Amino acid sequence: MSEHVNYENTVAKLKERHVDLDDIAEIAYHFQLRYLPGLTKQIAMQSVQRVLEKREVQHVVWVALELDRLTEENLINEPLRDVIKEDFGLFGVDELLGNAIATSFGSIGFTGYGYVDNIKPGIIGKLDKIGKTTKGVTTTFIDDVIGGIAAAAGSRLAQKYPKGFVDDAQ
Known part of the structure; x- marks a missing residue:
C-alpha cells in the first residue's frame, strides 16, 4: 500500500468518526499561536498533514480507532470492554x-x-x-489520538520555527 493511500485511508477513518483535519489544525493553531506570532491556520493545517503522513502515526490512529469500534460492537472481551467503554481514569493505554x-x-x-x-x-x-454521555458510542481512544496529532503538529512547528517567527515561506 502506497504512503499516499495510507494517508488518505487515515483521513477517511477520522472522517468516519466525525473528525476533520480542520478540527485538529484548529487545536494546533490555538495552542501554538502565542509562541509563534504570525502563525496561520493554513500553516497549522500543513503541519497536521505532515504528521499524518508518517507511517507510525497512521498505524497508531488505525489501532486506536479500531479499538473504539470493536468496543462499540461488543467485540472486545470483558473486563477490558467495560474499562474502555467507561474510559476508566486509571486505564492509561x-x-x-x-x-x-x-x-x-x-x-x-x-x-x-x-x-x-x-x-x-x-x-x-x-x-x-x-463518549461519556451517549450510550453505544466509544471515544476512549479517538480523543487521545487527536490530541496527540495536534501536539505533534505543534511540536513540528516549534522545531521548524525555533525563534518564533512564522512567515508564508514553507
Whole structure:
C-alpha cells in the first residue's frame, strides 16, 4: 500500500468518526499561536498533514480507532470492554497512544499532549463528552489520538520555527 493511500485511508477513518483535519489544525493553531506570532491556520493545517503522513502515526490512529469500534460492537472481551467503554481514569493505554503520536516530532510534543489532554479543547472535548454521555458510542481512544496529532503538529512547528517567527515561506 502506497504512503499516499495510507494517508488518505487515515483521513477517511477520522472522517468516519466525525473528525476533520480542520478540527485538529484548529487545536494546533490555538495552542501554538502565542509562541509563534504570525502563525496561520493554513500553516497549522500543513503541519497536521505532515504528521499524518508518517507511517507510525497512521498505524497508531488505525489501532486506536479500531479499538473504539470493536468496543462499540461488543467485540472486545470483558473486563477490558467495560474499562474502555467507561474510559476508566486509571486505564492509561489511550494516553500512551496519544503520547506515542505526540512525541513523533520530538519531546516537546509530550508536554503539548499533556496540555491538550488536560484542557480538552475543541473536538477533543466534544468527543470526550459524547463518549461519556451517549450510550453505544466509544471515544476512549479517538480523543487521545487527536490530541496527540495536534501536539505533534505543534511540536513540528516549534522545531521548524525555533525563534518564533512564522512567515508564508514553507
